[in-house]
Amino acid sequence: MHEMGIANSILHAVKTEAARYPGCQPQKIGVRIGELAAVDPDALQFCFDVLKQEAGFNDLELEVEFRRRRHHCDLCNDEFDVKDYDLHCPKCRQPTSLCVSGDELELAYLEVEEHEPSSA
C-alpha cells in the first residue's frame, strides 16, 4: 500500500545521486528488500514504472534483491535461512533470537551511463 511512497523515495535518491554525475543518465538502481520489510516487490515495481516516467527517467531499471530472514546460531557460530518461522538452528536444534538479515529496505547501487570522451 505504501509502495508508491517507497518508489518515490527511491527516485528521489536516484535524482540526488545522479546530480553528482553531470551529463550521465542513470540506467539501473539496485535495492535490497527483506521479507520483514513489509514491502511487496511486485507492487514496488509497478509503482516505480509509473513514477519513473514522471521523474524523467524513462529508461531507468529497478533491480530488487529479495533477502530472506536469516538467523545466527551462537552455539554453531553459523547462519541459516528461517523457514516457516522456525527459529531453531537446523544443525543443533537450539532456539535462536539473533536476526542478521531480512528487514532490509536499502539502496544498494546505482548504474550510470559513462561519459562519452569529449572530442574537443
Added chain:
Amino acid sequence: MNRVALEKPVLNENNRIAAELRERFRQYGIFCVNLISSPGSGKTTLLERTLESLPRSERVAILTGDIQTENDAARLRRFGFPTKQITTGGTCHLDARMIEKHLADWNLEDLDVLFIENVGNLVCPSSYDLGEAAKIVLLSVTEGEDKPLKYPAIFFKSELLVLTKVDLLPYVPFNITAAEENARRVHPGMEIVRVSSTTGDGLREWMNWIARRRVRQPTLVT
C-alpha cells in the same frame, strides 16, 4: 556502465528526520511510543483509559493519525492533555516529517511522555521510523490469532504486544495462547500484556510497562 555503491536506507530522508526527533526527545527527556494496529483494534480506547487514569499534572501529549476526520483528537482532548490530530489525507501511515511538523509549536520542555497513535494499518507504519523509543503493536481478540504470522514485520519490530478486548474472549473463537506463541515465533521473547479497556483488566500491567520502559529511556540533563 559505471556502478556506484549507495549502501543506505531507501527511507534515508525519513530516517534522518527520525534520528533528529529521537535526539530531541532524548535531550528533553521525553519518552515517545508509537502505537500501531489494524483499524478498530482499540488504540484510541486504550489511550482514553490511559489518559483517564493519569493525574492532570502528568506531562503527557498525544499525536493521533488518521486519513480523515478530527474524531480521535476530539475523543482524546477531553482529558485535558495537549492533543493534535494528524490528518494524512490518504497516506496510510505517519512519517517522521509529519511528527516534526506537528510538534513545531509545542514546547518540548513541558513534556515527559508522547503517545503517537499511528494510522490503523498493520503494514506500512512498520517501515517508517518516527523517532520513537518503542513501537507497540495492538491485536484485538476479535481478529485472527495468526495475525503475527501474516503481518510479521510489525510484530518483529514492536517491543510490546497489547492483546486488547480480552473481555470478549468467552464469545469469540480466539486462542489467546496460540496468538502469543505466534507473536513469539516472529519475535522471540516479545513482551505481551492482555488488556480490556472495557473492564479495566490488565490496564495496570499496561501502565506498569510504560512506567518501567520509560525509566530505561536515557535522558540528558541540560
